[in-house]
Amino acid sequence: MSEILKAVLVLGIMGGALGLILAIASKVFYVEVDERIEEITDALPGANCGGCGFAGCSMCAASIVQGGPITACHSCSQDTISQIAEIMGVEDVEIEKEVAYVRCTGNNGSFDKFSYIGIDDCVAAAKVGGLGARSCSYGCVGMGSCIKSCKFDAISIVDGVAKVDKEKCTGCMACVSVCPKNLIVMIPYDSHTAIPCASEDIDKETAAACRKGCIGCGDCTANCPKGAVHVEGNLAVIDYEACVGCTACSYICPRRLIQND
Numbered sequence: 001m002s003e004i005l006k007a008v009l010v011l012g013i014m015g016g017a018l019g020l021i022l023a024i025a026s027k028v029f030y031v032e033v034d035e036r037i038e039e040i041t042d043a044l045p046g047a048n049c050g051g052c053g054f055a056g057c058s059m060c061a062a063s064i065v066q067g068g069p070i071t072a073c074h075s076c077s078q079d080t081i082s083q084i085a086e087i088m089g090v091e092d093v094e095i096e097k098e099v100a101y102v103r104c105t106g107n108n109g110s111f112d113k114f115s116y117i118g119i120d121d122c123v124a125a126a127k128v129g130g131l132g133a134r135s136c137s138y139g140c141v142g143m144g145s146c147i148k149s150c151k152f153d154a155i156s157i158v159d160g161v162a163k164v165d166k167e168k169c170t171g172c173m174a175c176v177s178v179c180p181k182n183l184i185v186m187i188p189y190d191s192h193t194a195i196p197c198a199s200e201d202i203d204k205e206t207a208a209a210c211r212k213g214c215i216g217c218g219d220c221t222a223n224c225p226k227g228a229v230h231v232e233g234n235l236a237v238i239d240y241e242a243c244v245g246c247t248a249c250s251y252i253c254p255r256r257l258i259q260n261d
Helices: 003-028 035-043 057-065 078-088 122-127 145-149 174-178 203-209 219-223 248-252
Strands: 098-102 155-158 161-164 184-188 229-232 235-238
Touching: 035 057, 035 078, 057 078, 098 161, 122 145, 145 155, 145 174, 174 184, 219 229, 219 248
Parallel strands: none
Antiparallel strands: 098 184, 155 161, 229 235
């Protein structure tokens, strides 16, 4: 037998042996996968937006199967939640759709202290000059990091501030986690009133930095018939469970800040 044939025979035997070992190992170390994970993964939006706190939809599905809440995915519609509940064999949960909202009037109220030239990123821009170029230290940086994080094309920059299209927003909350100023909050989709300000400075400082910023005067609180508005840290806050959208607060606001649609 030639040396070449011997080498081929040895390699063949080694290959067969290794294949047999791998086959045995696959049986010994086989981990059974719960078929519900695949079913739930197929039901989820599939955007892998990360808003749920997991790296992707499959990991979110695994968390649900392992006992996590069936509402873990913030982008899911009521129909999808109901489908997941059926897969898991648990009671359905009624959800209230929420959308992202940016608490800033941007160039409509504040102004820029200087022109920023640098990395097109909100975190980087917010560090320049201490708290960014905007006169209000709480204001939207406007570099669009939230736009990059949104998988649903629901955010754009308008007049220097991020704006959310509530019809496109799925409520995934991905934008909430990337905003360095913590400006983005979730509000009910059906709400008609919102306060586009996050400043907790005292009234004089807020007034000096922004033409529209909330000065915490409390007029909205005093005039709300449902007690749905209160001031926390010099900033008016709406209790959406109590708010009926009467718009009384917007008409009484001396800064004409409170928005209604």
